Amino acid sequence: MGQSVKHNLLAAFRYLLRPLVRIAIRNGIAYPDFAGMVQDAYVNVAAAQLRASGRELTPDAISIMTEVSSDDVRELLLSPDDAKLGEAEQKINAAARALVGWHTDREYIGPYGLVRDLPFARSESGKRDVRGFVELAQRYCEGYPPKVLLDELVRTGCVQDLGNGFFRALTRSYVPEQLSAESIRRFAQVVHNVTETLEVNLRRSESGVRRVERTVFADYGLPRDALGAFDKYIRDRGQIFADDIDNWLSARSHEGQPNTVQTGIGFYHYVVNEEDERDFGKTLRVEGVKDEK
Numbered sequence: 001m002g003q004s005v006k007h008n009l010l011a012a013f014r015y016l017l018r019p020l021v022r023i024a025i026r027n028g029i030a031y032p033d034f035a036g037m038v039q040d041a042y043v044n045v046a047a048a049q050l051r052a053s054g055r056e057l058t059p060d061a062i063s064i065m066t067e068v069s070s071d072d073v074r075e076l077l078l079s080p081d082d083a084k085l086g087e088a089e090q091k092i093n094a095a096a097r098a099l100v101g102w103h104t105d106r107e108y109i110g111p112y113g114l115v116r117d118l119p120f121a122r123s124e125s126g127k128r129d130v131r132g133f134v135e136l137a138q139r140y141c142e143g144y145p146p147k148v149l150l151d152e153l154v155r156t157g158c159v160q161d162l163g164n165g166f167f168r169a170l171t172r173s174y175v176p177e178q179l180s181a182e183s184i185r186r187f188a189q190v191v192h193n194v195t196e197t198l199e200v201n202l203r204r205s206e207s208g209v210r211r212v213e214r215t216v217f218a219d220y221g222l223p224r225d226a227l228g229a230f231d232k233y234i235r236d237r238g239q240i241f242a243d244d245i246d247n248w249l250s251a252r253s254h255e256g257q258p259n260t261v262q263t264g265i266g267f268y269h270y271v272v273n274e275e276d277e278r279d280f281g282k283t284l285r286v287e288g289v290k291d292e293k
Helices: 003-026 031-053 059-066 070-078 083-090 094-104 133-140 146-155 181-202 224-250 274-283
Strands: 123-125 128-130 159-161 166-169
Touching: 003 181, 003 274, 031 059, 031 070, 059 070, 094 133, 094 146, 094 166, 133 146, 146 159
Parallel strands: none
Antiparallel strands: 123 128, 159 166
């Protein structure tokens, strides 16, 4: 692979990951957990490619393809498919650890088991020494700045600033954005299917017919005040198109048919994220164009 191709693919992957990372951050998934899933995907895809080519499936062969250590490859191959997911569920990030400590540590629980409101730092209330959030963070989240940690908990609605120097824990769990299992499943399938189609179409060595992929956009942009009208237009026209496709598929899809394949089309409306687009434009290398210094 040429260096420019590798550079541009890495730039493209970073571009693709930005909306995924936004979702991850909003839902309390930290980098180590995400990186673990990427490692698992590398090993699984490499193993599938070795099987398809008829080559012997060994940790060393996968390690050469992926540069994941042979020991890590061996562990992943011997583990259940969802082992990494189980590990990620057991790990909780700093914000979650702080909330768990706040709700379970006796030094932060008041009478009748109620969670106490905390000052930011240790203080003396009458004759009683009152520990604050700083001490909580130091105990359960060593290495993380208490102020930054508290700001994140307030930002995500897990903690309330009472305005009198004290802070109240509103929830025991750090899940900034609640998502249902069904919405996550649908999100994953849509992104996977779109990416799968594009991956198939990128293969130059295969002579087969490429899958249909069409994008229609305004050459010079659309006035912002016309966005609502465009949304209504594509919903109306798109539904007619979707109904026609559904009728065609329904006439040919019957329960119990042999030799079937799961297939369909996707239809979505996008609005370009200008910040992501600028970043991608800066990192992409175009042949014949020198990098600006």
